Amino acid sequence: MLHLQINPNSGVPVYRQVMDQIKYYIASGLLAAGEQLPSIRALATSLAVNPTTIVKAYTELQHAGAVEMKQGKGAFVAESVGGLSEKQLSKALQQLARQLAVEAAQMGATSQQVIEAVQEELKKVQHD
Amino acid sequence: MLHLQINPNSGVPVYRQVMDQIKYYIASGLLAAGEQLPSIRALATSLAVNPTTIVKAYTELQHAGAVEMKQGKGAFVAESVGGLSEKQLSKALQQLARQLAVEAAQMGATSQQVIEAVQEELKKVQHD
DNA sequence: ATGACTGTATGATAACACCCATACAGTAGC
DNA sequence: GCTACTGTATGGGTGTTATCATACAGTCAT
Structure with missing residues (x-):
């Protein structure tokens, strides 16, 4: 169920902590390409934060090319393409x-x- | 006279750009320990920013242990002590x-x- | 087509970051 | 002690960050 550890008083924003840890899990292969991530609501309640906070994390990860979100279906680890020259x-x-x-x-x-x-x-x- | 290059529209704050470049100069030895840094006003006018912005940069560098400020005398590169275990x-x-x-x-x-x-x-x- | 799950969008609020103008205070040469 | 230089302190304005509550919309099994 992808256990994330969040510290709300660390100064670093919650959404960024979520991003960093998911990035790490992806990089380390614990999350494989195409694999489904926890749903926004599920992760939000699990971490006791507002869903919008998770939305922000997922959206940024999507812009970074690490995650793909499909409405009604869920969020998934992107197939790494590496579009950098x-x-x-x-x-x-x-x-x-x-x-x-x-x-x-x-x-x-x-x-x-x-x-x-x-x-x-x-x-x-x-x-x- | 320590030439710094600042880009005001880069998204990264001016004070941070100043910090990073001074840190780099110190690390690379271009600024030696004990050496005097440009005065707050001089650097501010040179970069066409408000003195307070430089104050912020210098203050943070002081907290980081890289710089020492002495009222009425100037700002200096700190003698590196490395107080980390x-x-x-x-x-x-x-x-x-x-x-x-x-x-x-x-x-x-x-x-x-x-x-x-x-x-x-x-x-x-x-x-x- | 209903229910239960997905992501999406909007609007509010509190806090903070960033930069500024201006006034205060220590240091040192004349 | 005046002058010209140093760093220091205060208060304000503007925008962004971070989080929240709540409502909207797509997907799919039953």
């Missing part, structure tokens, strides 16, 4: 990587620590 | 790495591409 991907990756690198440097982490952490997380998520 | 650092790194990994997977990037991007950015920033 090699150039766009490279640029986006660079931006994400820089953010990580700068934050890590700020914290006093060594390069090795950073690389290891990234490899660890990639393992949980990638299927190359 | 090994455990805290590890946890923070994991969180950053996971975010990167999930986003990258979403975009269809391979593990190798991700690692290479991270190594590239670390090179620009680290001094191990």
Whole structure:
């Protein structure tokens, strides 16, 4: 039934917590492409939040290309297409990587620590 | 004179753009510890924004431990202390790495591409 | 075609983010 | 102590974010 863990007082918005966790489940393969997600209402009551909050999360995920919603039928994990050109991907990756690198440097982490952490997380998520 | 490039219509707030770029300059060593930053007013007029916007950026950087402000004297790059325990650092790194990994997977990037991007950015920033 | 499930749309509200104008206060050279 | 520089503090305006309550509309098994 896809257990999500929400902290309403964490400062990060509920809809974003939902998004992030579903994204993670999709990336890690726990949610397969085409699989049906919990219905908006079901998830809303399960998390004790308003349905509109879930709508927001699902809608954003749809815009991000991770989810597909069909009226009357439900919400489903999108068939991953990856409509980014090699150039766009490279640029986006660079931006994400820089953010990580700068934050890590700020914290006093060594390069090795950073690389290891990234490899660890990639393992949980990638299927190359 | 520390040239910053700001885009007011990028969606990302001005104060955050200022923060990010200064953080990057510090991390990359272009701004050394103890060095004086541009004064709030000088930077504000240079970027054609209100001084309060710069105040916000500097204040947040101060809270992040990257900058130190002294009334009447100026704002300076903080002596990096790194007050995080090994455990805290590890946890923070994991969180950053996971975010990167999930986003990258979403975009269809391979593990190798991700690692290479991270190594590239670390090179620009680290001094191990 | 009714019932029970799906997603969709609208409108309200409270909080916060962002930016601004302006006034206050410490520091240091003249 | 005046002047010209520093950061600090306060209050306001505008827009967006985040969440809610409630009503609308498509799908499908019975």
